[in-house]
Amino acid sequence: MRPLTEREIRASFVNCTKGEAKRLAVPRDLAERPWDDLDFLGWQDPAAPERAYLVADDGVAFVGVALRRAAPNARHVRRSMCSICLTSHTGDGVSLLTARRAGKDGQQGNSVGAYMCTDLACSLYLRGKKDAGPGARLHESLTLDQLAERTVANVSAFLEKVTLS
Numbered sequence: 001m002r003p004l005t006e007r008e009i010r011a012s013f014v015n016c017t018k019g020e021a022k023r024l025a026v027p028r029d030l031a032e033r034p035w036d037d038l039d040f041l042g043w044q045d046p047a048a049p050e051r052a053y054l055v056a057d058d059g060v061a062f063v064g065v066a067l068r069r070a071a072p073n074a075r076h077v078r079r080s081m082c083s084i085c086l087t088s089h090t091g092d093g094v095s096l097l098t099a100r101r102a103g104k105d106g107q108q109g110n111s112v113g114a115y116m117c118t119d120l121a122c123s124l125y126l127r128g129k130k131d132a133g134p135g136a137r138l139h140e141s142l143t144l145d146q147l148a149e150r151t152v153a154n155v156s157a158f159l160e161k162v163t164l165s
């Protein structure tokens with residue numbers, strides 16, 4: 001994806017108030033993010049790890065969503081799989097991340113959730129730039145382009161659930 005500025009990121013959020021979008025913790029290292037290797041930008045708030053954010057190009061514009069991480073289940077030691085990049089992690093490497101839906105639905109308390117890599121580094125796991133440990137990636141006969149395409153499609157499908165009324 002192309003590099004985004006802090007202003008673009010803040011303006012992209014669809015499921016929080018303007019005030020929240022202004023205050024939320026945008027990464028300070030935007031200039032050093034590996035944009036060429038990113039299918040979407042995702043990060044956790046370092047001061048509040050239960051808050052996470054995702055910004056992706058939906059084909060028309062950049063769409064940002066604020067996410068809440070469900071409290072990790074301490075007994076959950078089995079492997080679980082990210083629904084975005086299909087990487088498996090043990091422990092709390094995968095979390096249920098929930099987004100308030102945009103608009104009226106969200107005001108009425110409707111939200112959508114999906115299991116995702118807790119650190120939202122899906123793009124880096126796909127490319128082998130970040131290691132999730134042995135057995136984390138399925139052996140698939142797909143090219144990297146196809147894997148990236150699928151990841152973008154999975155993110156778009158999630159964003160659609162957040163934004164479509």
Ligand SMILES: [Zn+2]
Nearest residue numbers: 082085117122
């Ligand atoms: Zn993932």
